[in-house]
Amino acid sequence: MLSLVATDLHAVNAVILDRMQSEVPLIPELAGHLIAGGGKRMRPMLTLACARLLDYPGTRHHKLAAAVEFIHTATLLHDDVVDGSGLRRGRRTANIIWGNPASVLVGDFLFSRSFELMVEDGSLKVLRILSHASAVIAEGEVEQLTAQRRLDTTEETYLHIIGAKTAALFAAACRIAPVVAEAGEEAELALEAYGRNLGVAFQLVDDAIDYASDEATMGKGRGDDFRDGKMTLPVILAYARGSDDDREFWRAAIGGDRTSDADLAHAIQLIRGCNALADTAERARQYARRAIDSLATFPSGKAKAALVEAAEFAVARAY
Structure with missing residues (x-):
């Protein structure tokens, strides 16, 4: 896809570099610390690849x-403050270097820049898609916060949370391409489905990696989700399948007493x-297959192959 x-x-x-400038x-x-910090640019690349398709x-x-990308970066800045994260992409987080207030406010600046760019495009439909996604992401983050340290969180609730906080922007990034290409509603819905399923697969793998990979490979602190008491699918499955002793451990760990x-x-x-890790990975593969199936109506070619490969990469990666 990158090629x-x-x-x-x-x-x-070039647009990102220009629009992140300020007299402050x-x-x-x-x-720039975060935007130039080695991110995969997955979401904007999806917009570009869908337009090429x-x-x-x-x-x-x-x-x-x-x-x-500005929406995504703003959410990362805010997330790191909420989570108290110290490491992202192998580098110290902005909140550690500049403090929480600066990170929150610069996140707000980037959100505002994203809306300026949408307005400049002039399409109310695009504005509706991306603004709705921004609201859904915020709802997902709040729902995740309320589910934190709650062992009664169900798999259904978890999937709803990641569908909002992660998959919504993937879906929107893909859907805006057929809008600007005037490709019709069928193409919009197909690519939105591709992005949504890819986003869920991506987050499932992300949550498995927290218990499966090492800090150097991940570029973030290993066990961050565990120490934050986040109810991700590996924990939900392990708690449901555990013995009485196992559940007692999980109650103490997720409660913050064993970290x-x-x-x-x-x-x-x-x-x-x-x-639980293997089953989380298998669920991710199921969503990746759904994403690939969503591309069935589009003609074969380099763009379609790249989008298929992106779904395969999402579930095969270790970072």
Whole structure:
């Protein structure tokens, strides 16, 4: 996908660099720390690849892909404050370097920039899609916060949370391409479904990685979700399948009373022992297959192959 959209992505990066500037020096300094920090640019690349799939010849999608990245970056800045994270993509988080107030306010700045870009595009439909996604993301983050340290969180609630906080932006990033390409509602719905299913698969793998990978590979602190008491699918499955002793451990761990490295190691042992990681990975593969199936009506070619590969990468990665 990166090879397919390289020229377009260069144009998007130019928009990002231009629009993150401000007369207030701290804003580009802090925003640049995260935006230039080695992110995959997955969401804007999806917008570009979907436009290529539809043979869109224009350039409107460049600004809109930049808007998508600004929305994503703003949510990361806010998330790191909420979670108290110290590491992202192998680097210290902005909130650790500049403090929580600066991170929140620069996140607000990037949200505002994204809406400026949407308004400049002039499409009310695009504005509706991306603004709705922004609201849904915020709802998902709040729902995740209320589910934190709650062992009665169901798999259904968890899937609803990740559908909002992660998959909504994937879906919107894909849907705006057929809007600007004027490809029709059928293409919009198909690519929205692709993005939504890809986003769920992506987050399922992300949540499994927290218990399966190492800090150097992930680029973030190992066990962060565990120590934060987040009810991700590996924990939900392990708690449901555990013995009375196992459940007692989970009650203490998710409650915040057992969060040492030894406790994390025990949690990983329990998760692996009941196949919770393997089953989380299998669910991710199911969503990835649904994403790929959503592309069935589009003609074969480099763009379709890249989108299929993206879904396969989402479930095969270790970071």
